[in-house]
Amino acid sequence: xxxxxxxxxxxxxxxxxxxxxxxxxxxxxxxxxxxxxxxxxxxxxxxxxxxxxxxxxxxxxxxxxxxxxxxxxxxxxxxxxxxxxxxxxxxxxxxxxxxxxxxxxxxxxxxxxxxxxxxxxxxxxxxxxxxxxxxxxxxxxxxxxxxxxxxxxxxxxxxxxxxxxxxxxxxxxxxxxxxxxxxxxxxxxxxxxxxxxxxxxxxxxxxxxxxxxxxxxxxxxx
Amino acid sequence: xxxxxxxxxxxxxxxxxxxxxxxxxxxxxxxxxxxxxxxxxxxxxxxxxxxxxxxxxxxxxxxxxxxxxxxxxxxxxxxxxxxxxxxxxxxxxxxxxxxxxxxxxxxxxxxxxxxxxxxxxxxxxxxxxxxxxxxxxxxxxxxxxxxxxxxxxxxxxxxxxxxxxxxxxxxxxxxxxxxxxxxxxxxxxxxxxxxxxxxxxxxxxxxxxxxxxxxxxxxxxx
DNA sequence: ATTTTTCTAAGTATTTATACTTATTTTTAG
DNA sequence: CTAAAAATAAGTATAAATACTTAGAAAAAT
Numbered sequence: 001x002x003x004x005x006x007x008x009x010x011x012x013x014x015x016x017x018x019x020x021x022x023x024x025x026x027x028x029x030x031x032x033x034x035x036x037x038x039x040x041x042x043x044x045x046x047x048x049x050x051x052x053x054x055x056x057x058x059x060x061x062x063x064x065x066x067x068x069x070x071x072x073x074x075x076x077x078x079x080x081x082x083x084x085x086x087x088x089x090x091x092x093x094x095x096x097x098x099x100x101x102x103x104x105x106x107x108x109x110x111x112x113x114x115x116x117x118x119x120x121x122x123x124x125x126x127x128x129x130x131x132x133x134x135x136x137x138x139x140x141x142x143x144x145x146x147x148x149x150x151x152x153x154x155x156x157x158x159x160x161x162x163x164x165x166x167x168x169x170x171x172x173x174x175x176x177x178x179x180x181x182x183x184x185x186x187x188x189x190x191x192x193x194x195x196x197x198x199x200x201x202x203x204x205x206x207x208x209x210x211x212x213x214x215x216x217x218x219x220x221x222x
Numbered sequence: 223x224x225x226x227x228x229x230x231x232x233x234x235x236x237x238x239x240x241x242x243x244x245x246x247x248x249x250x251x252x253x254x255x256x257x258x259x260x261x262x263x264x265x266x267x268x269x270x271x272x273x274x275x276x277x278x279x280x281x282x283x284x285x286x287x288x289x290x291x292x293x294x295x296x297x298x299x300x301x302x303x304x305x306x307x308x309x310x311x312x313x314x315x316x317x318x319x320x321x322x323x324x325x326x327x328x329x330x331x332x333x334x335x336x337x338x339x340x341x342x343x344x345x346x347x348x349x350x351x352x353x354x355x356x357x358x359x360x361x362x363x364x365x366x367x368x369x370x371x372x373x374x375x376x377x378x379x380x381x382x383x384x385x386x387x388x389x390x391x392x393x394x395x396x397x398x399x400x401x402x403x404x405x406x407x408x409x410x411x412x413x414x415x416x417x418x419x420x421x422x423x424x425x426x427x428x429x430x431x432x433x434x435x436x437x438x439x440x441x442x443x444x
Numbered sequence: 445a446t447t448t449t450t451c452t453a454a455g456t457a458t459t460t461a462t463a464c465t466t467a468t469t470t471t472t473a474g
Numbered sequence: 475c476t477a478a479a480a481a482t483a484a485g486t487a488t489a490a491a492t493a494c495t496t497a498g499a500a501a502a503a504t
Binding site: 012015024025083104175176 | 233234235236237239240241243244246247305326328329330331332335395396397398400429430431432433435436
Protein backbone atom coordinates (compact mmCIF):
# COMPACT_ATOMS: atom_id res chain seq x y z
CA UNK A 1 0.00 0.00 0.00
CA UNK A 2 1.08 3.58 -0.60
CA UNK A 3 1.52 6.49 1.71
CA UNK A 4 -1.02 7.54 4.29
CA UNK A 5 -1.78 11.23 3.97
CA UNK A 6 -2.31 12.77 7.38
CA UNK A 7 -3.98 16.01 8.37
CA UNK A 8 -2.98 17.21 11.81
CA UNK A 9 -5.38 19.45 13.71
CA UNK A 10 -4.26 20.95 17.00
CA UNK A 11 -4.18 24.53 18.21
CA UNK A 12 -0.72 24.13 19.78
CA UNK A 13 1.82 24.84 17.09
CA UNK A 14 4.65 23.38 19.11
CA UNK A 15 2.69 20.19 19.65
CA UNK A 16 1.97 20.00 15.94
CA UNK A 17 5.63 20.55 15.13
CA UNK A 18 6.57 17.86 17.61
CA UNK A 19 4.17 15.33 16.16
CA UNK A 20 5.34 16.13 12.64
CA UNK A 21 8.93 15.53 13.71
CA UNK A 22 7.77 12.30 15.29
CA UNK A 23 6.21 11.11 12.05
CA UNK A 24 9.02 12.25 9.82
CA UNK A 25 10.93 9.02 10.25
CA UNK A 26 7.96 6.92 9.25
CA UNK A 27 8.21 6.41 5.54
CA UNK A 28 4.66 5.21 5.08
CA UNK A 29 3.20 8.32 6.69
CA UNK A 30 3.18 11.95 5.51
CA UNK A 31 1.68 14.92 7.23
CA UNK A 32 0.27 16.76 4.24
CA UNK A 33 -1.20 19.68 6.13
CA UNK A 34 -1.96 21.19 9.51
CA UNK A 35 -4.92 23.02 11.02
CA UNK A 36 -5.04 25.20 14.12
CA UNK A 37 -8.77 24.83 14.65
CA UNK A 38 -11.76 22.78 13.64
CA UNK A 39 -13.04 25.06 10.90
CA UNK A 40 -9.66 25.18 9.24
CA UNK A 41 -9.48 21.39 9.43
CA UNK A 42 -12.76 20.98 7.55
CA UNK A 43 -11.67 23.45 4.89
CA UNK A 44 -8.41 21.60 4.35
CA UNK A 45 -10.16 18.22 4.19
CA UNK A 46 -12.21 19.39 1.23
CA UNK A 47 -9.24 20.33 -0.87
CA UNK A 48 -6.49 17.99 0.34
CA UNK A 49 -8.50 14.77 0.78
CA UNK A 50 -6.23 13.23 3.42
CA UNK A 51 -6.55 9.60 4.50
CA UNK A 52 -6.29 10.17 8.22
CA UNK A 53 -7.24 13.04 10.48
CA UNK A 54 -5.42 13.35 13.78
CA UNK A 55 -7.42 15.77 15.83
CA UNK A 56 -7.20 17.29 19.29
CA UNK A 57 -10.48 17.62 21.16
CA UNK A 58 -10.07 21.11 22.48
CA UNK A 59 -9.74 23.61 19.71
CA UNK A 60 -11.19 27.04 19.10
CA UNK A 61 -13.92 27.62 16.52
CA UNK A 62 -15.01 24.00 16.33
CA UNK A 63 -13.94 21.25 18.70
CA UNK A 64 -12.54 17.88 17.71
CA UNK A 65 -15.70 15.91 18.42
CA UNK A 66 -17.78 18.14 16.18
CA UNK A 67 -15.15 17.86 13.48
CA UNK A 68 -15.29 14.07 13.68
CA UNK A 69 -19.10 14.13 13.42
CA UNK A 70 -18.97 16.29 10.30
CA UNK A 71 -16.19 14.19 8.80
CA UNK A 72 -18.08 10.96 9.31
CA UNK A 73 -21.14 12.47 7.65
CA UNK A 74 -19.47 14.16 4.70
CA UNK A 75 -16.24 12.18 4.20
CA UNK A 76 -16.90 8.66 5.44
CA UNK A 77 -13.64 7.34 3.99
CA UNK A 78 -11.51 9.64 6.08
CA UNK A 79 -10.23 7.89 9.20
CA UNK A 80 -10.09 9.82 12.45
CA UNK A 81 -7.82 9.54 15.46
CA UNK A 82 -8.77 11.72 18.40
CA UNK A 83 -6.08 12.97 20.74
CA UNK A 84 -7.15 13.98 24.19
CA UNK A 85 -4.17 16.08 25.06
CA UNK A 86 -5.69 17.92 27.96
CA UNK A 87 -8.25 15.69 29.54
CA UNK A 88 -8.61 12.18 30.64
CA UNK A 89 -11.55 10.01 29.84
CA UNK A 90 -14.55 12.28 29.83
CA UNK A 91 -15.06 12.61 26.11
CA UNK A 92 -14.50 9.01 25.12
CA UNK A 93 -18.12 8.07 24.76
CA UNK A 94 -18.89 11.18 22.76
CA UNK A 95 -16.01 10.42 20.44
CA UNK A 96 -17.11 6.86 19.82
CA UNK A 97 -20.62 8.05 19.14
CA UNK A 98 -19.26 10.63 16.76
CA UNK A 99 -17.65 7.76 14.88
CA UNK A 100 -13.97 8.21 15.74
CA UNK A 101 -11.73 5.33 14.74
CA UNK A 102 -9.38 5.82 17.62
CA UNK A 103 -8.80 7.69 20.84
CA UNK A 104 -5.49 8.30 22.57
CA UNK A 105 -4.78 9.95 25.90
CA UNK A 106 -2.08 12.49 26.55
CA UNK A 107 -0.20 9.88 28.52
CA UNK A 108 0.35 7.70 25.48
CA UNK A 109 3.83 6.97 24.24
CA UNK A 110 5.26 7.48 20.78
CA UNK A 111 5.09 3.73 20.22
CA UNK A 112 1.43 3.55 21.06
CA UNK A 113 0.78 6.57 18.90
CA UNK A 114 2.40 4.96 15.88
CA UNK A 115 0.63 1.68 16.54
CA UNK A 116 -2.69 3.50 16.65
CA UNK A 117 -2.04 5.36 13.42
CA UNK A 118 -1.02 2.25 11.54
CA UNK A 119 -3.92 0.22 12.81
CA UNK A 120 -6.44 2.90 11.89
CA UNK A 121 -4.82 3.56 8.51
CA UNK A 122 -5.23 -0.14 7.83
CA UNK A 123 -8.94 0.08 8.47
CA UNK A 124 -8.89 -0.91 12.14
CA UNK A 125 -9.80 0.81 15.37
CA UNK A 126 -7.56 1.80 18.25
CA UNK A 127 -8.50 2.82 21.75
CA UNK A 128 -5.80 3.03 24.36
CA UNK A 129 -5.85 0.73 27.38
CA UNK A 130 -8.17 2.14 30.00
CA UNK A 131 -10.34 3.66 27.29
CA UNK A 132 -11.58 0.26 26.19
CA UNK A 133 -13.03 -0.35 29.63
CA UNK A 134 -15.03 2.85 29.46
CA UNK A 135 -16.34 1.94 26.05
CA UNK A 136 -17.46 -1.55 26.90
CA UNK A 137 -19.21 -0.28 29.99
CA UNK A 138 -21.08 2.29 27.92
CA UNK A 139 -22.12 0.35 24.85
CA UNK A 140 -24.12 -2.82 24.43
CA UNK A 141 -22.70 -5.62 22.30
CA UNK A 142 -20.02 -5.01 19.75
CA UNK A 143 -22.45 -4.57 16.90
CA UNK A 144 -23.20 -0.90 16.61
CA UNK A 145 -22.78 2.58 17.94
CA UNK A 146 -25.83 2.45 20.20
CA UNK A 147 -25.52 3.84 23.63
CA UNK A 148 -26.80 2.33 26.86
CA UNK A 149 -27.66 5.43 28.75
CA UNK A 150 -29.81 8.38 27.92
CA UNK A 151 -27.77 11.47 27.11
CA UNK A 152 -28.19 11.21 23.39
CA UNK A 153 -30.02 14.51 23.00
CA UNK A 154 -26.86 16.55 23.58
CA UNK A 155 -27.11 20.14 22.49
CA UNK A 156 -25.82 20.80 19.04
CA UNK A 157 -22.92 23.04 19.86
CA UNK A 158 -22.02 23.26 16.19
CA UNK A 159 -20.40 26.61 16.60
CA UNK A 160 -18.52 26.92 19.81
CA UNK A 161 -19.12 30.59 19.99
CA UNK A 162 -20.55 32.39 22.95
CA UNK A 163 -23.51 34.70 22.49
CA UNK A 164 -23.43 38.30 23.64
CA UNK A 165 -25.40 37.50 26.74
CA UNK A 166 -23.24 34.52 27.56
CA UNK A 167 -20.10 36.63 27.31
CA UNK A 168 -21.71 39.17 29.60
CA UNK A 169 -22.50 36.46 32.12
CA UNK A 170 -19.02 34.99 31.78
CA UNK A 171 -17.52 38.32 32.77
CA UNK A 172 -19.63 38.43 35.89
CA UNK A 173 -18.78 34.85 36.74
CA UNK A 174 -15.10 35.73 36.47
CA UNK A 175 -15.67 38.65 38.82
CA UNK A 176 -16.71 36.09 41.38
CA UNK A 177 -20.43 36.73 41.26
CA UNK A 178 -22.85 33.91 41.90
CA UNK A 179 -26.02 33.25 39.92
CA UNK A 180 -28.18 35.28 42.27
CA UNK A 181 -25.88 38.30 42.02
CA UNK A 182 -25.62 37.97 38.27
CA UNK A 183 -29.40 37.80 38.04
CA UNK A 184 -29.77 40.91 40.18
CA UNK A 185 -27.20 42.83 38.17
CA UNK A 186 -28.68 41.98 34.79
CA UNK A 187 -32.26 42.09 36.04
CA UNK A 188 -32.97 38.53 35.05
CA UNK A 189 -33.95 35.68 37.29
CA UNK A 190 -31.39 33.64 39.10
CA UNK A 191 -32.60 30.65 37.09
CA UNK A 192 -31.83 32.36 33.80
CA UNK A 193 -28.36 33.18 34.99
CA UNK A 194 -28.01 29.51 35.90
CA UNK A 195 -29.10 28.47 32.41
CA UNK A 196 -26.63 30.81 30.75
CA UNK A 197 -23.87 29.63 33.02
CA UNK A 198 -24.68 26.03 32.24
CA UNK A 199 -24.77 26.63 28.50
CA UNK A 200 -21.58 28.62 28.27
CA UNK A 201 -19.65 26.14 30.34
CA UNK A 202 -20.86 23.39 28.07
CA UNK A 203 -19.84 25.35 25.00
CA UNK A 204 -16.39 25.96 26.41
CA UNK A 205 -16.15 22.36 27.54
CA UNK A 206 -15.14 23.15 31.07
CA UNK A 207 -16.40 21.48 34.15
CA UNK A 208 -15.51 23.95 36.87
CA UNK A 209 -14.60 27.54 37.61
CA UNK A 210 -10.87 27.08 37.38
CA UNK A 211 -11.03 25.45 33.99
CA UNK A 212 -13.29 28.30 33.00
CA UNK A 213 -10.75 30.95 34.01
CA UNK A 214 -7.96 29.19 32.18
CA UNK A 215 -10.04 28.61 29.09
CA UNK A 216 -11.20 32.20 29.09
CA UNK A 217 -7.65 33.48 29.17
CA UNK A 218 -6.65 30.99 26.53
CA UNK A 219 -9.38 32.14 24.20
CA UNK A 220 -8.79 35.72 25.21
CA UNK A 221 -12.47 36.10 25.94
CA UNK A 222 -11.55 38.41 28.77
CA UNK B 223 31.30 24.63 22.45
CA UNK B 224 30.13 21.10 23.07
CA UNK B 225 26.70 19.61 23.34
CA UNK B 226 23.94 21.08 25.43
CA UNK B 227 22.46 18.44 27.72
CA UNK B 228 18.73 18.96 28.04
CA UNK B 229 16.29 17.66 30.63
CA UNK B 230 12.70 17.73 29.46
CA UNK B 231 9.94 17.93 32.07
CA UNK B 232 6.33 17.62 30.95
CA UNK B 233 3.57 15.32 32.10
CA UNK B 234 2.40 14.65 28.53
CA UNK B 235 4.43 11.76 27.22
CA UNK B 236 3.37 12.39 23.65
CA UNK B 237 4.40 16.03 23.91
CA UNK B 238 7.76 14.95 25.30
CA UNK B 239 8.22 12.44 22.51
CA UNK B 240 7.32 15.11 19.99
CA UNK B 241 9.79 17.59 21.38
CA UNK B 242 12.50 14.96 21.49
CA UNK B 243 11.87 14.16 17.84
CA UNK B 244 12.01 17.88 17.16
CA UNK B 245 15.43 18.17 18.78
CA UNK B 246 16.86 15.00 17.31
CA UNK B 247 18.02 16.78 14.17
CA UNK B 248 19.89 19.38 16.15
CA UNK B 249 23.40 18.11 16.57
CA UNK B 250 24.39 20.51 19.29
CA UNK B 251 21.48 19.48 21.50
CA UNK B 252 20.76 16.19 23.29
CA UNK B 253 17.83 15.36 25.47
CA UNK B 254 19.57 13.34 28.14
CA UNK B 255 16.52 12.57 30.22
CA UNK B 256 12.80 13.21 30.74
CA UNK B 257 10.59 13.82 33.76
CA UNK B 258 6.84 13.51 34.07
CA UNK B 259 6.54 15.78 37.09
CA UNK B 260 8.39 18.36 39.11
CA UNK B 261 9.71 16.05 41.78
CA UNK B 262 11.10 13.66 39.23
CA UNK B 263 12.76 16.57 37.46
CA UNK B 264 14.60 17.65 40.60
CA UNK B 265 15.76 14.10 41.28
CA UNK B 266 17.13 13.76 37.77
CA UNK B 267 18.88 17.12 37.93
CA UNK B 268 20.91 15.95 40.91
CA UNK B 269 22.31 12.92 39.18
CA UNK B 270 22.38 13.94 35.51
CA UNK B 271 23.54 17.55 35.83
CA UNK B 272 21.97 18.78 32.59
CA UNK B 273 22.77 22.20 31.12
CA UNK B 274 19.23 23.21 30.27
CA UNK B 275 15.87 22.39 31.78
CA UNK B 276 12.83 22.69 29.55
CA UNK B 277 9.86 22.64 31.85
CA UNK B 278 6.10 22.82 31.51
CA UNK B 279 4.28 24.90 34.10
CA UNK B 280 1.45 22.57 34.89
CA UNK B 281 2.69 19.33 36.28
CA UNK B 282 1.60 17.08 39.12
CA UNK B 283 3.59 16.83 42.36
CA UNK B 284 5.46 20.10 41.84
CA UNK B 285 4.69 22.72 39.22
CA UNK B 286 7.18 24.26 36.82
CA UNK B 287 7.51 27.56 38.63
CA UNK B 288 8.40 25.84 41.88
CA UNK B 289 10.91 23.69 40.05
CA UNK B 290 12.56 26.79 38.56
CA UNK B 291 12.75 28.41 41.99
CA UNK B 292 14.44 25.37 43.49
CA UNK B 293 16.78 25.04 40.52
CA UNK B 294 17.91 28.64 40.71
CA UNK B 295 18.63 28.21 44.39
CA UNK B 296 20.40 24.87 44.31
CA UNK B 297 21.78 24.65 40.77
CA UNK B 298 22.40 28.22 39.61
CA UNK B 299 24.30 27.08 36.53
CA UNK B 300 21.36 25.17 35.12
CA UNK B 301 19.47 27.25 32.55
CA UNK B 302 15.69 27.06 32.49
CA UNK B 303 13.18 27.48 29.70
CA UNK B 304 9.54 27.49 30.78
CA UNK B 305 6.91 26.23 28.36
CA UNK B 306 3.40 27.42 28.94
CA UNK B 307 1.63 24.79 26.97
CA UNK B 308 -1.83 25.35 28.37
CA UNK B 309 -2.15 28.94 29.34
CA UNK B 310 -1.43 32.31 28.01
CA UNK B 311 0.36 35.02 29.89
CA UNK B 312 -0.74 34.70 33.47
CA UNK B 313 2.36 33.15 34.94
CA UNK B 314 4.98 35.24 33.17
CA UNK B 315 5.83 37.53 36.03
CA UNK B 316 6.08 34.66 38.44
CA UNK B 317 8.43 32.85 36.12
CA UNK B 318 10.70 35.82 35.71
CA UNK B 319 10.79 36.33 39.45
CA UNK B 320 11.56 32.67 39.90
CA UNK B 321 14.59 33.25 37.70
CA UNK B 322 13.58 31.55 34.48
CA UNK B 323 15.84 32.26 31.52
CA UNK B 324 13.07 31.99 29.01
CA UNK B 325 9.35 31.63 28.54
CA UNK B 326 7.55 30.31 25.50
CA UNK B 327 3.83 30.10 24.80
CA UNK B 328 2.04 27.13 23.32
CA UNK B 329 1.57 29.12 20.14
CA UNK B 330 5.27 29.22 19.43
CA UNK B 331 6.72 27.59 16.35
CA UNK B 332 9.51 25.08 16.09
CA UNK B 333 11.81 27.83 14.81
CA UNK B 334 11.13 30.06 17.77
CA UNK B 335 11.57 27.12 20.10
CA UNK B 336 15.01 26.33 18.69
CA UNK B 337 16.00 29.98 18.73
CA UNK B 338 15.02 30.19 22.38
CA UNK B 339 16.96 27.08 23.33
CA UNK B 340 20.12 28.22 21.56
CA UNK B 341 19.98 31.70 22.99
CA UNK B 342 19.51 30.42 26.52
CA UNK B 343 22.14 27.72 26.16
CA UNK B 344 24.52 30.48 25.12
CA UNK B 345 23.85 32.36 28.33
CA UNK B 346 21.11 34.62 27.02
CA UNK B 347 17.46 35.10 27.82
CA UNK B 348 14.46 34.49 25.61
CA UNK B 349 10.89 35.64 26.07
CA UNK B 350 8.50 35.31 23.19
CA UNK B 351 6.94 38.38 21.58
CA UNK B 352 3.99 39.54 23.65
CA UNK B 353 5.66 38.23 26.79
CA UNK B 354 8.27 40.98 26.70
CA UNK B 355 5.59 43.62 26.94
CA UNK B 356 4.23 42.08 30.10
CA UNK B 357 7.68 41.92 31.60
CA UNK B 358 8.67 45.49 30.90
CA UNK B 359 5.40 46.71 32.34
CA UNK B 360 6.08 44.79 35.52
CA UNK B 361 9.72 45.44 36.19
CA UNK B 362 11.76 48.61 36.52
CA UNK B 363 14.96 49.10 34.57
CA UNK B 364 16.87 46.24 33.12
CA UNK B 365 19.14 45.89 36.09
CA UNK B 366 17.66 43.30 38.39
CA UNK B 367 14.79 41.13 39.41
CA UNK B 368 13.10 43.86 41.46
CA UNK B 369 9.38 44.31 41.11
CA UNK B 370 7.68 47.67 40.52
CA UNK B 371 4.63 47.35 42.64
CA UNK B 372 4.23 47.36 46.34
CA UNK B 373 2.94 44.00 47.50
CA UNK B 374 6.30 42.76 48.63
CA UNK B 375 5.42 42.68 52.31
CA UNK B 376 2.20 40.82 51.81
CA UNK B 377 3.77 37.67 50.47
CA UNK B 378 5.57 36.71 53.63
CA UNK B 379 2.56 37.52 55.73
CA UNK B 380 0.29 35.26 53.76
CA UNK B 381 2.88 32.55 53.50
CA UNK B 382 3.16 32.60 57.23
CA UNK B 383 -0.55 32.55 57.70
CA UNK B 384 -1.19 29.45 55.64
CA UNK B 385 0.06 26.14 56.93
CA UNK B 386 1.86 23.66 54.72
CA UNK B 387 -1.24 21.55 54.33
CA UNK B 388 -3.35 24.56 53.52
CA UNK B 389 -0.98 25.64 50.78
CA UNK B 390 -1.11 22.13 49.40
CA UNK B 391 -4.89 22.23 49.39
CA UNK B 392 -4.90 25.69 47.86
CA UNK B 393 -2.89 24.41 44.93
CA UNK B 394 -5.37 21.64 44.31
CA UNK B 395 -8.27 24.04 44.60
CA UNK B 396 -6.62 26.22 41.98
CA UNK B 397 -6.26 23.21 39.74
CA UNK B 398 -10.02 22.99 39.77
CA UNK B 399 -10.34 20.03 42.09
CA UNK B 400 -13.32 19.74 44.42
CA UNK B 401 -13.16 18.63 48.03
CA UNK B 402 -13.81 15.01 47.18
CA UNK B 403 -11.00 14.94 44.62
CA UNK B 404 -8.65 16.76 46.98
CA UNK B 405 -9.48 14.27 49.68
CA UNK B 406 -8.79 11.36 47.36
CA UNK B 407 -5.51 12.81 46.18
CA UNK B 408 -4.20 13.54 49.65
CA UNK B 409 -5.77 10.46 51.19
CA UNK B 410 -7.79 12.44 53.70
CA UNK B 411 -11.54 12.60 54.04
CA UNK B 412 -13.60 14.95 51.98
CA UNK B 413 -14.64 16.62 55.22
CA UNK B 414 -11.05 17.36 56.15
CA UNK B 415 -10.48 18.91 52.76
CA UNK B 416 -13.60 20.98 53.39
CA UNK B 417 -12.23 22.12 56.72
CA UNK B 418 -8.91 23.13 55.22
CA UNK B 419 -10.66 24.94 52.41
CA UNK B 420 -12.86 26.78 54.84
CA UNK B 421 -9.95 27.78 57.03
CA UNK B 422 -7.67 28.95 54.28
CA UNK B 423 -10.37 31.00 52.65
CA UNK B 424 -11.07 32.63 55.96
CA UNK B 425 -7.40 33.35 56.48
CA UNK B 426 -7.09 34.93 53.06
CA UNK B 427 -10.33 36.82 53.60
CA UNK B 428 -11.96 35.69 50.38
CA UNK B 429 -15.50 34.53 49.91
CA UNK B 430 -15.38 32.68 46.60
CA UNK B 431 -13.13 30.91 44.14
CA UNK B 432 -12.51 33.94 41.95
CA UNK B 433 -11.42 36.10 44.84
CA UNK B 434 -9.22 33.22 45.86
CA UNK B 435 -7.49 33.07 42.48
CA UNK B 436 -6.96 36.81 42.44
CA UNK B 437 -5.67 36.85 45.98
CA UNK B 438 -3.38 33.91 45.33
CA UNK B 439 -1.81 35.59 42.35
CA UNK B 440 -1.54 38.84 44.22
CA UNK B 441 0.29 37.15 47.03
CA UNK B 442 2.25 35.01 44.62
CA UNK B 443 1.30 31.91 46.50
CA UNK B 444 1.22 29.99 43.28
C1' DA C 445 8.02 17.19 78.72
C1' DT C 446 4.37 19.82 77.88
C1' DT C 447 1.95 23.49 75.69
C1' DT C 448 0.50 24.99 71.20
C1' DT C 449 -0.41 24.41 66.62
C1' DT C 450 -1.76 21.62 62.93
C1' DC C 451 -4.21 17.97 60.96
C1' DT C 452 -7.80 15.21 61.05
C1' DA C 453 -12.86 14.53 60.64
C1' DA C 454 -17.58 14.32 61.98
C1' DG C 455 -22.38 16.89 62.96
C1' DT C 456 -25.83 20.09 61.33
C1' DA C 457 -28.23 23.34 58.73
C1' DT C 458 -28.44 26.23 54.81
C1' DT C 459 -27.29 27.80 50.42
C1' DT C 460 -25.56 27.27 45.91
C1' DA C 461 -24.35 24.80 41.87
C1' DT C 462 -24.91 20.95 38.57
C1' DA C 463 -27.29 18.61 35.10
C1' DC C 464 -30.66 18.32 32.75
C1' DT C 465 -35.57 19.14 30.36
C1' DT C 466 -39.12 21.84 28.81
C1' DA C 467 -41.27 25.94 27.16
C1' DT C 468 -42.47 30.76 26.08
C1' DT C 469 -41.03 35.00 24.24
C1' DT C 470 -37.87 37.95 21.73
C1' DT C 471 -34.46 38.89 18.33
C1' DT C 472 -32.03 38.15 14.25
C1' DA C 473 -31.06 36.53 9.70
C1' DG C 474 -32.27 34.42 5.33
C1' DC D 475 -42.22 37.09 6.32
C1' DT D 476 -40.77 33.14 8.38
C1' DA D 477 -37.51 29.98 10.34
C1' DA D 478 -33.79 29.68 13.35
C1' DA D 479 -31.24 31.23 17.16
C1' DA D 480 -31.05 33.51 21.55
C1' DA D 481 -32.90 34.92 25.90
C1' DT D 482 -35.91 34.06 29.34
C1' DA D 483 -37.35 31.09 33.24
C1' DA D 484 -39.35 27.31 35.74
C1' DG D 485 -39.23 22.00 37.24
C1' DT D 486 -36.65 18.33 39.32
C1' DA D 487 -33.23 15.82 41.41
C1' DT D 488 -28.67 15.43 43.03
C1' DA D 489 -24.24 17.00 44.42
C1' DA D 490 -21.29 20.25 46.45
C1' DA D 491 -20.04 24.23 49.03
C1' DT D 492 -20.73 27.31 53.03
C1' DA D 493 -20.67 28.29 57.76
C1' DC D 494 -20.00 26.91 61.64
C1' DT D 495 -18.83 23.86 66.00
C1' DT D 496 -16.57 20.35 68.33
C1' DA D 497 -12.88 17.35 69.26
C1' DG D 498 -9.40 13.67 69.20
C1' DA D 499 -4.59 12.63 67.47
C1' DA D 500 -0.15 13.89 65.56
C1' DA D 501 3.58 17.17 65.00
C1' DA D 502 6.11 21.19 66.22
C1' DA D 503 7.85 24.50 69.20
C1' DT D 504 9.24 26.04 73.75
